[in-house]
Amino acid sequence: DGGITQSPKYLFRKEGQNVTLSCEQNLNHDAMYWYRQDPGQGLRLIYYSQIVNDFQKGDIAEGYSVSREKKESFPLTVTSAQKNPTAFYLCASSIWPGNTEAFFGQGTRLTVV
Amino acid sequence: LAKTTQPISMDSYEGQEVNITCSHNNIATNDYITWYQQFPSQGPRFIIQGYKTKVTNEVASLFIPADRKSSTLSLPRVSLSDTAVYYCLVGSSVGNTPLVFGKGTRLSVIA
Numbered sequence: 001d002g003g004i005t006q007s008p009k010y011l012f013r014k015e016g017q018n019v020t021l022s023c024e025q026n027l028n029h030d031a032m033y034w035y036r037q038d039p040g041q042g043l044r045l046i047y048y049s050q051i052v053n054d055f056q057k058g059d060i061a062e063g064y065s066v067s068r069e070k071k072e073s074f075p076l077t078v079t080s081a082q083k084n085p086t087a088f089y090l091c092a093s094s095i096w097p098g099n100t101e102a103f104f105g106q107g108t109r110l111t112v113v
Numbered sequence: 114l115a116k117t118t119q120p121i122s123m124d125s126y127e128g129q130e131v132n133i134t135c136s137h138n139n140i141a142t143n144d145y146i147t148w149y150q151q152f153p154s155q156g157p158r159f160i161i162q163g164y165k166t167k168v169t170n171e172v173a174s175l176f177i178p179a180d181r182k183s184s185t186l187s188l189p190r191v192s193l194s195d196t197a198v199y200y201c202l203v204g205s206s207v208g209n210t211p212l213v214f215g216k217g218t219r220l221s222v223i224a
Contacts, residue, residue: 031211033212042198042200042216042217043157043214045211045212048211048212058211059213088154090157092156092157092212097210097211099204100145100162100202100204100212102157102159102212104156104157104158105156106155106156107154
């Protein structure tokens with residue numbers, strides 16, 4: 001089945017540690033996105049990638065890093081520089097940049113303990 | 114992407130038709146209007162997209178007036194399972210700008 005997969009579903013991290021969230025898609029989509037969602041809030045764009053080996057900062061990129069070495073994969077690293085990392089993280093993809101029919105993963109809930 | 118404005122929340126009783134309006138005054142000629150649905154602790158799900166007039170699928174209808182400065186998502190005979198957040202996005206299918214979501218409309222369906 002085609003789709004977009006995020007792992008793990010739940011993640012716990014100690015303060016001061018970096019952690020990487022996985023996002024894989026087999027839809028052959030060029031564009032991929034990472035969003036953060038806090039309770040009761042909308043989605044805020046962290047990073048996006050329009051093509052392999054290219055990515056751009058979104059509205060809240062500070063404390064996060066990404067890579068796009070393969071078309072299928074767009075991992076997000078939450079670094080220790082992110083002051084308030086506890087949140088729900090969502091990855092999405094679309095066939096080309098700007099196409100508004102996007103497919104989302106099921107999300108990763110990160111909790112800093 | 115053109116900025117959109119939606120009501121923050123709406124309440125409805127089961128069995129009623131719900132209409133959620135989105136304002137997008139700066140919509141461009143190439144822009145499409147897209148709506149997503151998000152349940153708690155899940156990723157948003159695409160539900161409908163349109164360019165002008167009316168689009169209908171098995172989930173909803175989308176009404177777009179001639180000036181395209183607003184759109185209305187219509188959910189017929191809602192049930193408790195339609196309780197979710199609904200997001201309106203406007204963007205071009207040929208552009209390269211990222212998908213930007215607003216805060217959406219939180220729909221609560223009451224028995």
